[in-house]
Amino acid sequence: MDELDAAIVRLLQSDARLSNRELARRIGVAPSTCLERVRLLRKHGVIRGFHADVDLDALRREVQALVTVRLRKHSRPSYEALKGTVSSWPEVLTLFVVSGDGDIVLHVAVQSPERLHAFLVDRLATRPEVDRFETSLIFQRVHNRVLDQLPEVS
Amino acid sequence: MDELDAAIVRLLQSDARLSNRELARRIGVAPSTCLERVRLLRKHGVIRGFHADVDLDALRREVQALVTVRLRKHSRPSYEALKGTVSSWPEVLTLFVVSGDGDIVLHVAVQSPERLHAFLVDRLATRPEVDRFETSLIFQRVHNRVLDQLPEVS
């Protein structure tokens, strides 16, 4: 990753649909050079994919929460079982495996407070791996979608 | 949002760089129809943008954490001041304003455990709005990038 790659990565984070021509123009190289750079960034896993960011309200997900889950057992099968199940739940946007008071944090988004409660008691609380959980309503989310490469630690 | 819009939104979440032709082919309409649909979805704010998903390790962000922050005062100026400051910190990926034990949750990603500590004590703890905070290391993150529209609540 040199300066050019960093610039490409920055621009494609802010707009994944930039044409290759425009991208090349902005970083100051020929389109064919730019195309090859992007191809390599994808191949090497630096760029993992391109995704549309969709308004949650439009998806009828007006209520968001962070749910901190504590497992009954801290065994690998316990983690894997819950992770596997959760990934099939449409309510869940992100799952974090964490240290600390909780073991897993879920970011969920659903239609209503009632649906949130239904998710918690019908889906989550019925899982045998789950001991207990705490729920925080999300009033606001601010996403930074353009991340720069941090400087090397010297 | 009819069935066609939902299909477009679904496909563009999984691959924002799908060509308009391919998108049109998959949902079964003419390219010009598809183009107009996408244009309207953007105009109406359903599609908020297109972003490249970049590997955090490639950005030298190998250590992630969730930081639950408690404010000294629960006044609007207190929230706004911290939100404003945080948005200029490159370490922060997402900020959640939440209810519950914490008032704000930060998802941060930095170079090393040492840098995480530096972030916490030098940046966060020095803010006058901050009372205290708790930090959970993130061992794993599973992102669901394709969200379907949830059914109407009847």
Next chain:
DNA sequence: GTTGAAATTTATACAAG
């Protein structure tokens, strides 16, 4: 709202520096 076709713009491969 949708379409097909024309005109414009872009992506892509590749030979060469």
Next chain:
DNA sequence: CTTGTATAAATTTCAAC
């Protein structure tokens, strides 16, 4: 690794349904 050029493909507009 980079570039310019040639070819193929896609985007975009628009008159008409």
